[in-house]
Amino acid sequence: MDARAAEALFNGSVIALVATATTVVLDLFGFVNVAVPASFVLGSAGAFAFASAAAPEWQWIAAGALVGLVGGVAIDRLALDPLRRRGRDAAMLPASIGASLVVYGLSRAAFAPGSSAMPHAVALSRMASIGHLKFTGLDALAVIVTIISCTLLHIAVHRTRFGNGVRAACENPLAAQLMGMRIDRVPAAAMAATSALASTAGALYTAHAGSMNGGMPAVPLLGAFAAVALAPVGSIGITCLIAFALSLAGALFAAQLPWLPAYSTPCALAVLVAAGLAWRRTRPPAPAAIAES
Amino acid sequence: MTLQSIAIDSLLALSVWCTLGTGRLTLAGPGFMAFGAYVAFLIGQHMHASMWLCIVAGAAASTLLGAVVDLCVSNLSNAPYTIATLSFTLVVPAIATAAHVVRGPVHPLGNAFSAIVCLAAGLPALAFARDRWRFAAGAAAAGLAGALYWTFGGALNPSAFGLDRVGVMVAVAVVGGAGSPLAAVLGAVLLAALARLAAPLTDQALIVDGVALIVVLVYLPDGVWPRLISLWRAVSRSPGRLADGTA
Numbered sequence: 001m002d003a004r005a006a007e008a009l010f011n012g013s014v015i016a017l018v019a020t021a022t023t024v025v026l027d028l029f030g031f032v033n034v035a036v037p038a039s040f041v042l043g044s045a046g047a048f049a050f051a052s053a054a055a056p057e058w059q060w061i062a063a064g065a066l067v068g069l070v071g072g073v074a075i076d077r078l079a080l081d082p083l084r085r086r087g088r089d090a091a092m093l094p095a096s097i098g099a100s101l102v103v104y105g106l107s108r109a110a111f112a113p114g115s116s117a118m119p120h121a122v123a124l125s126r127m128a129s130i131g132h133l134k135f136t137g138l139d140a141l142a143v144i145v146t147i148i149s150c151t152l153l154h155i156a157v158h159r160t161r162f163g164n165g166v167r168a169a170c171e172n173p174l175a176a177q178l179m180g181m182r183i184d185r186v187p188a189a190a191m192a193a194t195s196a197l198a199s200t201a202g203a204l205y206t207a208h209a210g211s212m213n214g215g216m217p218a219v220p221l222l223g224a225f226a227a228v229a230l231a232p233v234g235s236i237g238i239t240c241l242i243a244f245a246l247s248l249a250g251a252l253f254a255a256q257l258p259w260l261p262a263y264s265t266p267c268a269l270a271v272l273v274a275a276g277l278a279w280r281r282t283r284p285p286a287p288a289a290i291a292e293s
Numbered sequence: 294m295t296l297q298s299i300a301i302d303s304l305l306a307l308s309v310w311c312t313l314g315t316g317r318l319t320l321a322g323p324g325f326m327a328f329g330a331y332v333a334f335l336i337g338q339h340m341h342a343s344m345w346l347c348i349v350a351g352a353a354a355s356t357l358l359g360a361v362v363d364l365c366v367s368n369l370s371n372a373p374y375t376i377a378t379l380s381f382t383l384v385v386p387a388i389a390t391a392a393h394v395v396r397g398p399v400h401p402l403g404n405a406f407s408a409i410v411c412l413a414a415g416l417p418a419l420a421f422a423r424d425r426w427r428f429a430a431g432a433a434a435a436g437l438a439g440a441l442y443w444t445f446g447g448a449l450n451p452s453a454f455g456l457d458r459v460g461v462m463v464a465v466a467v468v469g470g471a472g473s474p475l476a477a478v479l480g481a482v483l484l485a486a487l488a489r490l491a492a493p494l495t496d497q498a499l500i501v502d503g504v505a506l507i508v509v510l511v512y513l514p515d516g517v518w519p520r521l522i523s524l525w526r527a528v529s530r531s532p533g534r535l536a537d538g539t540a
Binding site: 026030031032034037078079082083086088091093094095097098099100101102103104105106108109214215216218219221222225228229233261262263265266267269270273274277278280 | 318320365369371372373375376377379380381383384386387388391392451452455456457459460461463464467495496497498499500501502503504505506507510511514
């Protein structure tokens with residue numbers, strides 16, 4: 001169970017990063033950013049490229065995050081910003097889909113189709129232990145990176161002028177401009193930050209798997225959607241906690257109930273997504289909302 | 294192969310077109326497509342039924358599933374609706390793969406004739422899809438696309454029904470535009486032609502589809518079909534002025 005617990009924490013980190021990127025965009029911009037899996041692919045490609053170039057292993061993850069950061073700015077500038085300027089908020093979702101199509105196409109053009117093997121992460125695969133818990137360097141790195149990056153994003157979004165600026169720029173660009181906000185830069189910075197989170201997840205996943213695939217696997221993405229559906233929109237801490245809890249619960253069920261079929265995982269995640277969305281639909285309005293109405 | 298892929302893309306875009314009338318962008322099409330393909334495969338493999346019966350069964354099964362899914366998602370607001378329909382698309386092939394539904398290779402049975410027949414059967418039926426049956430009608434179109442995909446020997450793995458399929462579906466639907474089910478066919482034909490034109494630059498049709506989708510969203514938000522229709526009306530109403538060059 002020790003190694004499986006570490007594995008579950010690693011998977012929880014990947015799910016938490018993707019879920020955080022999704023819920024922050026949903027909170028700030030009001031749409032489900034389908035380009036998040038594309039950012040995952042960007043991070044995966046960055047890590048794969050650096051691994052193939054025999055770069056030090058820590059640089060694989062940093063390169064993945066950096067590629068995602070730049071990709072996030074490019075996606076915002078080329079696909080989303082023109083629509084934001086025209087006030088077509090409803091078109092953000094299909095535009096993010098268009099951006100992700102371009103990323104998938106570029107990724108497949110740059111790398112061989114299908115799964116490509118990459119050098120083994122020797123240093124990051126070394127085992128360590130704390131008490132009974134045995135884990136690899138990559139497991140520890142994933143958890144630490146997730147906690148630090150999600151904490152920083154939480155502070156940036158909820159405790160600084162930056163988060164208010166993004167909301168203001170999305171809801172009322174003119175008022176935000178009058179308040180001295182750089183409405184052309186603030187949303188791009190938010191998209192870049194969330195894209196960097198998702199691409200860090202992609203880089204970690206690729207380094208762990210030892211191969212690059214042209215897309216994001218369905219089960220982690222379903223896990224991320226379940227975390228987004230179950231947590232309040234924009235709540236980074238609760239989203240991360242649910243992501244880790246889902247992953248640990250999955251590992252626990254797999255250990256205690258080994259006769260469960262393989263398809264039980266996607267089924268369970270789909271049920272959780274449905275339950276979270278149904279709960280959100282039937283939840284009574286908050287007192288503040290009642291007072292406002 | 295182009296005609297077959299145009300038929301599949303058109304049917305899949307029709308599943309979006311059906312629900313766009315209600316102001317919703319459903320992303321569940323590839324999930325229903327996968328369901329239709331797996332049902333057609335299972336019936337063909339275990340019951341040795343004819344290709345046409347498998348196609349009808351795939352579409353019918355997707356319609357029934359669509360009616361059930363519609364009951365679950367119809368009251369959701371926009372963002373939860375997107376998450377729900379996208380999760381459905383992810384979960385169908387994931388379950389089928391984990392359950393090893395597909396065993397052995399899939400052999401091509403269909404041809405261009407079957408593609409045209411399926412598209413011709415789907416278009417008029419969907420044109421009459423109204424009100425609460427829109428989602429189920431869209432699921433039927435996607436299921437038909439999946440069964441058709443199976444007849445062409447397509448690989449029934451998760452990547453065939455993944456996020457890039459969602460993207461292509463939305464690109465065809467948005468480029469074609471609203472107003473008529475024929476817009477979906479127009480979108481599929483336009484994107485296939487653009488991919489052919491861009492072939493010397495890139496062999497990745499996904500790049501062409503993505504760029505076309507973004508450009509249309511920015512510069513032609515209603516799609517190509519309504520613009521063509523308004524152009525046609527302008528031409529047909531004032532032929533004399535156009536001939537004089539004074540229009």
